[in-house]
Amino acid sequence: MKLRGAIAGATALAVLGLAACGSDDDSAAGGSGGSADGGLETTEITVGALPLADYSALYWAQEKGFFEKEGLTVTLEPVQGGPQAAQSVAAGELDVSFSNTISTSIATQRGLPIKTVVLTSALGPGGLSVYVKPDSPIQTLEDLDGATVGINATNNIGDVTLRNLLNSEGLEDVEPTFVEVPFPEMAAGVEAGSIDAGYSPEPFSSAALAAGMREVVDLTDPAGPNVGLAVSNFIASDQYIQENPNTVAAFARAMYAAGQDIEANEGEFRAWLPSIAKLPEDVAQNMALPDFLPETDVDEIQRVVDVLVEQELLEEGYDPAEFTYVPEG
Secondary structure (H helix, E strand, O other): OOEOOOOOOOOHHHHHHOOOOEOOOOOOOOOOOOOOOOOOOOOEEEEEEOOOHHHHHHHHHHHOOHHHHOOOEEEEEEOOOHHHHHHHHHOOOOOEEEEEHHHHHHHHHOOOOEEEEEEEEEOOOOOOEEEEOOOOOOOOHHHHOOOEEEEOOOOOHHHHHHHHHHHHOOOOOOOOEEEEOOHHHHHHHHHHOOOOEEEEOOOHHHHHHHOOOEEEEEOOOOOOOOOOOOOEEEEEEHHHHHHOHHHHHHHHHHHHHHHHHHHHOHHHHHHHHHHHHOOOHHHHOOOOEOEEOOOOOHHHHHHHHHHHHHOOOOOOOOOHHHHEOOOOO
16 A cells, blocks of 8 residues: 555644553564563553654554554653654663664664664655745755755654655755754744755645645655655664563564554545544545555665665664564564
8 A cells, every 4th residue: 555645734643642541682582581471571561652654553553452452551652753762762761662764773873772673664655745835946856955954853764865865866965954843843944934945754744735835855756766665663672672572572463463454444544534633534535654564574674774874874784683673483
């Protein structure tokens, strides 16, 4: 399923998280902690959440009972971006959190004790927008040279995918100035002129365009290099995985089941959204989502790593398998 379209409000999916309830190993094999009989070490997990389409399987899993089926009670906590999520997980402030494979790779290279536990989705076409005011002089990628571009966090999906696109177009000399702006404030910042251009994924990109912003480029244009990159993940600390391997495995099963259920029941998913996210039915029918992944595939993370090595954000030889937890069995 390749969904990327419109959501009517900048906080549209945020409502999805309101009803959520409840809350290191040496290798990918799970470490020495946990329950000897395979039972859950804990049933309550606190999960960092960001209301983006890429992570909507989290909300579907909670709403449709996939966590409950695994014996889990999940509490969602809002987090602004992947780097903050990684720090909060490493510090034990969150048990699990959304993140992205870009932030995770950079953080683990720097020694942060975290691992990917779910590789939830890959970028689909459309909906990852760089936009400006209608009367902006910025018309093309070249015009972004020297422009201030809002992103939610540096060395993250926004700036990495934009650089990847620029490099693929032979525009390595185009150098925007990136400014950190939370997604809910991005379009307002463009409108006010505090930034020249904004970057947003769904649902914020569609909200900005519906409000009159003009798209300069879709960073996930099918002809470009970013479609299919598996950037959206969930992470846990090495210590949490070591102490709770069965709980982490249950969380992963629920997430993958939810993502596949969305793909198998697109009509139901679209019909469900207006009652939860308070958006018009016609908008729900065109809402954008990424491609949900059925399992953790380290080779898919390696594709992202290759981009980061090219951009000199990772060193040659970085092995994502060392920083990915795949339960046995």
